[in-house]
Amino acid sequence: MKWLRRVAWGVLLLVGLCALAAPAIAPYPYDRQFRDAPAAPPGGRFPMGTDEVGRDRLSRLIYATRVSAMLAPAAAAVSIVLALLIAGAAGGRDGLAGHALSGFTTICLSLPWIFLFIILRAQLPLNTGPLASVLLTFGLMGVAGWAWPARVFGASIRQMRQSGWLMQARAAGVAGWRIAAVQAWPHLRTLAVAQFRVLVPAYILSEASLGLLGLGVADPLPSWGNLLQDLQHPDVVKENPWVLAPLGLLMIVMICLEALQPSREAAL
């Protein structure tokens, strides 16, 4: 299914380019209000119409892609770095400290992720500016999502500690940081990439759910999550089916990311 992977890469590249070039390709700024055209239908001036306060839907979708599709990988990277640090600290130690860290990972895994997120989010101010809300949403996702990759890395590190090459390196007096950077990292890199590929779609979906709940990115900054809030009004969906465009784009990106997962490739 090489063609499927190529198509998926092509679509993701196109979406990524649109997201990066948002200020250049969006017809209007995302927060510009056209008071003369609230809830306007699609037409020449507004290809996807306007929302109920008169903002161009197409421009908001392009900027939302920038927020959701660009920051989910950043949050996934934060989770991976945290997981590597915690698993490295737990896997590199024997005795109580190692067991304590491993136990803490298990406890964090016991709590449904979204629950952990809303507890942490409630601890912080809810009425924040758009930029702060973006940083809080994706930052907290990154911080709260370390446990699963940490368990995977921890298992790999424990296995590595039993390996002959690592014992030989330690016996030869190679420094710990050098073992980690030169010897262990090449082994962990593949795992880190695989975990990253799992986390990115998970975070995109989570942001969408949180945005629908009003706990994600704050208006006027658009994200796929807060654009989906229109779906709570079926009459709006019936009158203007273009409000489904963010959902369509989200699903296309998710399907492409799924198609690039090694497990999915093997399944087909």
Added chain:
Amino acid sequence: MALCGTQWNENSGAAGGIGFSLPGRAEFACSSTARGYARTKLMKAAFAGRLAVSLVSLILVVVVGGFVAAALVRFSPGFDIDENVWNPKIGAATLAAMHAQRERGNQLPRFYLHYLRAALRGDLGESDALKTPVTELLRDRAPVTARLIGWGTAGGLLLGALFAWLAVWPRRPGLTVLSVSASGLLLAIPPAVLALAFFFNEAPLGLAVALALMPRVFGTLRALLDNLYSSPALLAARARGVGPGALAMRYVLGPALPQLIALAGVALVLAFGAIIPIEALCDVPGIGQLAWKAALARDMPLLCGLGLIVTFMVAAVQSLGDLVR
């Protein structure tokens, strides 16, 4: 063991003989009984070990989870505000004494011990926003959530198993592509959107939870079925002409049962994650909606009490799954 040795000598006829002799039937019987006994003993010991580890981890969940919950409640915004400060009838000296007493009680270690002691008695404090005991709120809403999660988990596992079976058993590429694509498509839809579609069309929300869960268990079930269907025992039984029903019961469901129970534990956790947006958006008065309202109202006592209970329940289910496995 001594008894076994005697029996061997008596039955094999090799007593006092030198060299090699074939063991008698009794020796086989005896050694296999001994081996079986030893195996049972080992299994019991392993089970006891796993039970002990599960109990210790559950206690740890309560202790650590309780600490985190207490710390979050203690440092939540507005916790230190004392309404008595605005009461003109209370004198400055009394206020200072009350403040000092409150400060002592609010030191984290003391607060934690108090919180944990109360939690162990079933008292998780009172909701700031609803002014109702957290336990009472949980008692009222738990049945709604339990029903939704129960139907959703059962439906998700059944659908996942059906699609996994379609992908593995008939060995038709078209069916494999169909089931993998259906799972991929469902995975691409946020559970909340799926629930909204069901809600507006007045369809059962349990089915929405099941559809949200299905793609998340499909991969594991497919791998499990793939392994079992290509196992030598099943292939041999198939070659002997054993019917599909008997094959499924004896060679698939039986061996897969422990993994299925463990997977059900994981599915419960996933279902709980999915019901928060579903209950919140579809106006279902369950624990998920309560958690969402608590988050919006920054009601930390309620949120942390819920968190502690949910963590304990999930850890208990996971431990049960591990024990069965």
